[in-house]
Amino acid sequence: xxxxxxxxxxxxxxxxxxxxxxxxxxxxxxxxxxxxxxxxxxxxxxxxxxxxxxxxxxxxxxxxxxxxxxxxxxxxxxxxxxxxxxxxxxxxxxxxxxxxxxxxxxxxxxxxxxxxxxxxxxxxxxxxxxxxxxxxxxxxxxxxxxxxxxxxxxxxxxxxxxxxxxxxxxxxxxxxxxxxxxxxxxxxxxxxxxxxxxxxxxxxxxxxxxxxxxxxxxxxxxxxxxxxxxxxxxxxxxxxxxxxxxxxxxxxxxxxxxxxxxxxxxxxxxxxxxxxxxxxxxxxxxxxxxxxxxxxxxxxxxxxxxxxxxxxxxxxxxxxxxxxxxxxxxxx
Amino acid sequence: xxxxxxxxxxxxxxxxxxxxxxxxxxxxxxxxxxxxxxxxxxxxxxxxxxxxxxxxxxxxxxxxxxxxxxxxxxxxxxxxxxxxxxxxxxxxxxxxxxxxxxxxxxxxxxxxxxxxxxxxxxxxxxxxxxxxxxxxxxxxxxxxxxxxxxxxxxxxxxxxxxxxxxxxxxxxxxxxxxxxxxxxxxxxxxxxxxxxxxxxxxxxxxxxxxxxxxxxxxxxxxxxxxxxxxxxxxxxxxxxxxxxxxxxxxxxxxxxxxxxxxxxxxxxxxxxxxxxxxxxxxx
Amino acid sequence: xxxxxxxxxxxxxxxxxxxxxxxxxxxxxxxxxxxxxxxxxxxxxxxxxxxxxxxxxxxxxxxxxxxxxxxxxxxxxxxxxxxxxxxxxxxxxxxxxxxxxxxxxxxxxxxxxxxxxxxxxxxxxxxxxxxxxxxxxxxxxxxxxxxxxxxxxxxxxxxxxxxxxxxxxxxxxxxxxxxxxxxxxxxxxxxxxxxxxxxxxxxxxxxxxxxxxxxxxxxxxxxxxxxxxxxxxxxxxxxxxxxxxxxxxxxxxxxxxxxxxxxxxxxxxxxxxxxxxxxx
Numbered sequence: 078x079x080x081x082x083x084x085x086x087x088x089x090x091x092x093x094x095x096x097x098x099x100x101x102x103x104x105x106x107x108x109x110x111x112x113x114x115x116x117x118x119x120x121x122x123x124x125x126x127x128x129x130x131x132x133x134x135x136x137x138x139x140x141x142x143x144x145x146x147x148x149x150x151x152x153x154x155x156x157x158x159x160x161x162x163x164x165x166x167x168x169x170x171x172x173x174x175x176x177x178x179x180x181x182x183x184x185x186x187x188x189x190x191x192x193x194x195x196x197x198x199x200x201x202x203x204x205x206x207x208x209x210x211x212x213x214x215x216x217x218x219x220x221x222x223x224x225x226x227x228x229x230x231x232x233x234x235x236x237x238x239x240x241x242x243x244x245x246x247x248x249x250x251x252x253x254x255x256x257x258x259x260x261x262x263x264x265x266x267x268x269x270x271x272x273x274x275x276x277x278x279x280x281x282x283x284x285x286x287x288x289x290x291x292x293x294x295x296x297x298x299x300x301x302x303x304x305x306x307x308x309x310x311x312x313x314x315x316x317x318x319x320x321x322x323x324x325x326x327x328x329x330x331x332x333x334x335x336x337x338x339x340x341x342x343x344x345x346x347x348x349x350x351x352x353x354x355x356x357x358x359x360x361x362x363x364x365x366x367x368x369x370x371x372x373x374x375x376x377x378x379x380x381x382x383x384x385x386x387x388x389x390x391x392x393x394x395x396x397x398x399x400x401x402x403x404x405x406x407x408x409x
Numbered sequence: 410x411x412x413x414x415x416x417x418x419x420x421x422x423x424x425x426x427x428x429x430x431x432x433x434x435x436x437x438x439x440x441x442x443x444x445x446x447x448x449x450x451x452x453x454x455x456x457x458x459x460x461x462x463x464x465x466x467x468x469x470x471x472x473x474x475x476x477x478x479x480x481x482x483x484x485x486x487x488x489x490x491x492x493x494x495x496x497x498x499x500x501x502x503x504x505x506x507x508x509x510x511x512x513x514x515x516x517x518x519x520x521x522x523x524x525x526x527x528x529x530x531x532x533x534x535x536x537x538x539x540x541x542x543x544x545x546x547x548x549x550x551x552x553x554x555x556x557x558x559x560x561x562x563x564x565x566x567x568x569x570x571x572x573x574x575x576x577x578x579x580x581x582x583x584x585x586x587x588x589x590x591x592x593x594x595x596x597x598x599x600x601x602x603x604x605x606x607x608x609x610x611x612x613x614x615x616x617x618x619x620x621x622x623x624x625x626x627x628x629x630x631x632x633x634x635x636x637x638x639x640x641x642x643x644x645x646x647x648x649x650x651x652x653x654x655x656x657x658x659x660x661x662x663x664x665x666x667x668x669x670x671x672x673x674x675x676x677x678x679x680x681x682x683x684x685x686x687x688x689x690x691x692x
Numbered sequence: 693x694x695x696x697x698x699x700x701x702x703x704x705x706x707x708x709x710x711x712x713x714x715x716x717x718x719x720x721x722x723x724x725x726x727x728x729x730x731x732x733x734x735x736x737x738x739x740x741x742x743x744x745x746x747x748x749x750x751x752x753x754x755x756x757x758x759x760x761x762x763x764x765x766x767x768x769x770x771x772x773x774x775x776x777x778x779x780x781x782x783x784x785x786x787x788x789x790x791x792x793x794x795x796x797x798x799x800x801x802x803x804x805x806x807x808x809x810x811x812x813x814x815x816x817x818x819x820x821x822x823x824x825x826x827x828x829x830x831x832x833x834x835x836x837x838x839x840x841x842x843x844x845x846x847x848x849x850x851x852x853x854x855x856x857x858x859x860x861x862x863x864x865x866x867x868x869x870x871x872x873x874x875x876x877x878x879x880x881x882x883x884x885x886x887x888x889x890x891x892x893x894x895x896x897x898x899x900x901x902x903x904x905x906x907x908x909x910x911x912x913x914x915x916x917x918x919x920x921x922x923x924x925x926x927x928x929x930x931x932x933x934x935x936x937x938x939x940x941x942x943x944x945x946x947x948x949x950x951x952x953x954x955x956x957x958x959x960x961x962x963x964x965x966x967x968x969x970x971x972x
Contacts, residue, residue, distance in 0.1 A: 105520050111870030112787060118779035119788070119796045122844055125837055126799045129806065129814040136817040187713025195710055204714065206962075211721050213958045215898025217925045218947045221932045222724045225731075225940070267720045274717065298703035321805070328807025330901035331925075335932060355809050355901070362816070363826075363905040378813040382806060389805035497863055499789075526866025536857035540880045550865035553875050598861070605865060 592623025732948025781847025831907025
């Protein structure tokens, strides 16, 4: 049989009914264009992340050159004299975040155990809904509440009580102002609680029922079952949830900025005003007058970016491992 | 070309089955066996696993060809090669030629999209588009191809009537396709295929998920459709193959064992393996 | 028997602690919502929704420009972020195999954890510096970047739920792949994707930090892409940290409007999901 060439073939294969004859080669061209456009957009996601890193390094270059590693340990932040050190903000960020974790983690794990193991079925959906609602309220609204409700309450009730009972400790010294490290840590705790609680609940729910049944059948109480059968298997996932919460706390900006007092000082007292990496950027970035000032602020942002990037990768590795392990365990 | 001659040799044995309508049809088949599609040494793989081994088979125009064989014999892969649906599966590839009206559909420069418009397909499980109404499902092939028929309601009625579904759904055309029963869904899928006016209709075990009554309706339908369309049906049910087809091809582990007129193949199989299979000794 | 009693007491105590923790977690939510509703409602008036902000010291005025500005910013973010995110999600679900797709998935996941203020710096150096002033466009781009990972991953997850048989059905009708993806696969997954986009929009609408030095603020109406623009969250921040009683009242009222908007979008998304669950 004599074979016609490809062009003839295409014509020969065009369907007899004339209404779609026009489509000729368009179909494949369309496929190629669409595939290309989709790939380009997918590349856009990677490019946005990489671009963020590159742009922030570029923006902070003059500060990096000027201050070098000393930037991290320098305690003076004086825009007027163009002296920039990150130490007060690193201190403020770490302390406020750890304070938030210390308050939020026990409560969040309690909430997760309640939602995953104890709550009656009818309560689980509304309770989960409330937890999600907490996560949906904008940060600036928490900040507003912090300014007008939380800070005055701390100033008038909590801080005097703490000072009376534990005033001999350096952490609870100084005047009660409300605004300060304690308020910052507390509002962060409130904001990261839903994240930690809902991720922890998810990993607990993923623990196979057979483990619980095994413990119960041996005569364990409900809490012993949680202790013996659930928590050990959910541990890695809960640690991941805590790291995710820590990542949020480190980067959380508005609410902290509004209640932490914004002073670039390192103080032992939790009552004293402080500042975080995010809060100083929020307060000063739009008004930074000199190039070096802007570069120093950008370098603070770069540090924040790098730390949260590493934390997120770490947390995802931990949570991901649990997720992957769970079906295997179920299968066996 | 070998395969064509083989089918011609197999065809002309009239009179032996008595003076029934069935044999009259067989005689008609013998007198006008124009070849619509033809495979030449068609091979297919999933990854490194070869599922079709050099199959050469011709498919006569406006006849029903049944493809039978035990599961895993490559019969589904075979018909999926006939409209280039095989290559859609990741890791799947094929070699050899498939001629449609004498033109190789695997030739470079041939758009599989155009092949599929001429060679339609009905799947094992009915798969109406759940986000579309019954009428939109029928029109989906045209609309998705960018065609706006001038009288869409006529197209819908004609296709549904051809698929023997019109009377059952004419009052609920705007309901979701997913609301129909399994057998109705499968006939909706057939109507959707027919609305494109293909030349060949491939059916991949269209009744395997249906009850006997729905199966009977589809078989009746196949009988009506063969006046206009060339039909290739894969089935694991030998009675069904015997009931609906004019020609039958028996596959075994990726090879075409025997091919011929259905009556002849079922009554006087030439190969021992075919006989074993149709008498139920394996598979 | 003593050991048994001790175990029993620990069990009851631990369970009570978990219940207490849950109640404790609910307290701030109730407090925040109660204050926002009570104080916010007190500050609401007709002019609050229709008037421009008044200069310090003058009573009345509203945040009409900030409400409109927020809608404009979210609109710009949707126009830029949704198509890119949906297409990237389509890429991951329909074409995404191999290392590139893994990298995209990973980037999207990691990006969703980056502080929004860092996104603000990125957009500032990218757009504000080169355009030499704050602009609505810069604010919209910042919100779009924040939405991007959520939209991408939601689209991917939902398209993966669409059964392959529908893709096959489309292809077997002689439809080119891209049309099958857009008109069959995407259409089938559309309700779920809409839910995901709504949640992303709700989050973006409440973002403040990235707007502080991109969209900045504006005391007047603005319809321009290249001018600074007001937004509800930034307005709340500005008013809250100001020393004026009248502005505090307006901050609460604006917070009420923002919370109602955000929670409505969240509730809408949930209803959408549940309605879909029931119809199947």
